[in-house]
Amino acid sequence: MTLRLFNTLTGQVEPLTPSDGQALRMYSCGPTVYDYGHIGNFRTFVHVDVLRRFLRLTGTPVRHVMNITDVDDRIIRNAAQAGMSIGAYTAQYEHAFLEDMAALQIERPEEIPHATEHIARMVELVERLARAKAAYKTEAGSWYFRLAAFPEYGKLSKKDLSGIEDGARVDVDEYDKDSARDFAVWKAAKPGETAWETAIGRGRPGWHLECSAMSMEYLGESFDLHAGGEDLMFPHHENEIAQSETATGKPFARHWMHVRFLLVEGRKMAKSEGNFFTLRDLLLKGYKASAIRLALMSVPYRHQLNFTFDGLTEATNAIDRLRTFHRRLTTGGYAPGENPEMQELARKAHSDYMEALASDLNTAEARAPIFDLVRAANTAMDQGQFGAGDRDSILRVLADFDAVFAVIRDDDAEPTRRALAWAEQAGRMDDVAPELRERLALSDEAIEALVGERTSAKQERNFARADQIRNELAAKGVVIEDSKDGVRWKRK
RNA sequence: GGCGCGGUACCCAAGUGGUAAGGGAGAGGUCUGCAAAACCUUUAUGCGCCGGUUCGAUCCCGGCCCGCGCCUCCA
Incomplete structure (x- = not known):
């Protein structure tokens, strides 16, 4: 079974298979570890997890890379305020992040590279761009990508930037850029800031550059899929494409997946709105990790999710129903044999389930046949029309359900x-x-x-x-x- | 202003040119010492509004209303 996934680049739902016939090479933008992760972050990571779990369920090996951004302006600022080195500062939040990912049953990507450990690759990329006359150094020592060097700029986010006048939005700090839209690939160090001494000067990498360098290092110059939150489409992913394709002359990622934002109680989540929640906030309120996972994944990734406490309670109850049923299967006694009708229902539920996920990861649709099966099986059990063979078949269906949803097994x-x-x-x-x-x-x-x-x-x-x-x-x-x-x- | 998304029962939500999945909540019933769990029954002649295309539209087209997102750091 082949996954059909919406591709932001083409605007169409397209089959997603490994282009090398081996493993599906995918990159997803990871966290900037300057604070605890909030549920908005985790909605994206949960859906990327759904993707990789479904690929694996269909027998496609996955080579998944997710970066950790452990140097950026916020980190430098916060670490300085805390009187810590950036390494010590980010380590605590990276640890918390990985713990939160595990709590939500999000599988570990095959590689989790750190930006600070790949500075050399980033410098090489800047040099490569410089040789192609696509990057230039300013007086202040920063390096910028020349947008004019990449005519296809805007192809992902479907933006036409030709109408933007140069100089229209230049701010004071960036007065020495050639064009207002040129973006930083390397930032010169300001006094006292964490910086690396390199061939292109003393400074630190730009955020966009990190992802280009690390994705290509682990996955090659062209790979299958790049994923992230919808906000990253522009400018982050657009910039990655520009840098990477200009440097290599090859297509970068051929398939792009973007997870839509979640709203909280109908509004964009923001600290100023008072509706900002980290995973830890919710756990301390007594909500189970599994319920949070299900709530985050119950609405398909391409739709906005309105995250509410009612929704969390609903997810809790839905999981209870599944777990109760599962317990009934594993603890009850069943006579040998099977009920042909039950067998057919189980087979149908499984194929409907798989088909729904294959159809652009429609998690909402995928749930339905499983709950149908629960009811049918409970009824058959009540009527004594249920054998050990039926139990085994249904347990296999539930196992495949949980291979992606990961909520029945209780690790809460x-x-x-x-x-x-x-x-x-x-x-x-x-x-x-x-x-x-x-x-x-x-x-x-x-x-x-x-x-x-x-x-x-x-x-x-x-x-x-x-x-x-x-x-x-x-x-x-x-x-x-x-x-x-x-x-x-x-x-x- | 540019780009884009959505408006389906009390709530969440899937979906298709041929007559509305699923979950949660509510009500009644079966079972039970009583409960819980489970099961059964029950809740949209209707899918924002108005036109159009069609034998037929919730699903296609046009207009309108409402909500939301991105366009700046942001998952």
């Missing part, structure tokens, strides 16, 4: 515990939802003991005691379910 406790530990150390305990603390204070062993005691009480028909225990557990977020196959419990 760990991220929450880590967020709590972090809050303690960061002095954020006031932001921890009180119920959350109580919940985590109760160990699995303690729950098991109480559940056991309740079962005994029930057998003795001491329902008062049994209900008392049930209420006590419920208050701490533990739900008990009595079924024919015994007692199950779960954390809310």
